[in-house]
Amino acid sequence: MSTRARQKPAASDLKQERAIRTRALILDAAARAFADKGYPATTILDVAELMGATKGAVYFHFTNKNALAVAVTEEFYVRLRSAAQEVQEQGLAPLAAVTELLTRTGAMFRDDEVIRAGARLQIEQSLIDADLPTPFLGYTEIVTGLLRTAEAEGSLPAGSDPQALARVLVSAFFGAQHMSWVINNRADIADRVQEILAIVLPGAARA
Structure with missing residues (x-):
């Protein structure tokens, strides 16, 4: 048997790759529909x-619209x-990492259909009619960890509770992105994030 013949992908592998690509296309289309029309108005035909x-x-790939909603929401948290992992891998000072994380997340809410x-x-x-992941907890834990590191390094004001x-911070951010969506279709979300950081965590701007 030739080397080329041995390296040829098996039919099952090609089928699996196609299935993965198709599922990703479905999720992208579902995200677009849910973001634009909302869950009640979206149909499988729309997707x-x-x-x-x-x-x-x-x-x-998905038994019904509920399953699509769960999959899109799970991808939202992925x-x-x-994004948080990428920020943490940059090796920034903790307050700078908080600034970068919120700034990057704001841009995702503006530009990423899955996030929207x-x-x-x-x-x-x-x-x-399905259980969605509990919102905000994981994100809050990440921000808490960064702020605890900042506290240990003396970057937070004395007496601060990380x-x-x-x-x-997380409450202000998610509330601000919602208001930005309703009022300005998130066009001003970058400015709203900077306002939050300047008022709630002014030391972050100098980190």
Whole structure:
């Protein structure tokens, strides 16, 4: 048998790769639909048409619209965790890392359809007949960890509570992105993030 023949991908591998690509296309189309129309108004047909496929192709990967909503929301948190990991790998000072994380997350809420969809689905979760991931906890834990490091390094004002400060920051951020969405379609979210940092964590600007 030739080397080329031995290296040829098996049919099962090619099929799996196609399935993975198709699932990703479905998630992207579902995110676009959920972000633009909301969960109640979105249909499986909307998703199929956005990706140029049939409803059968969508149903092959997802049993119903609830399953799509769960998958998009899970991907929302995957992307937030990935952004946080990338920031942590930069080796920034802790307050600078908080600034970078919130700034980067704000840009994601403006530019990333999966992030916009996940945010909207969390708001509409009472209309979804499925359990979605609990919002905000993981993100708050990451910010808390950075602020605890800052406290240990003496970068926070004396008497600061890193956990409480993280809750305030995350609450302010997610509230601000929602207001920015409703009022300005998130066009001004970068400015809102900088306002939050300047008022709640002024030391971050100098980190």
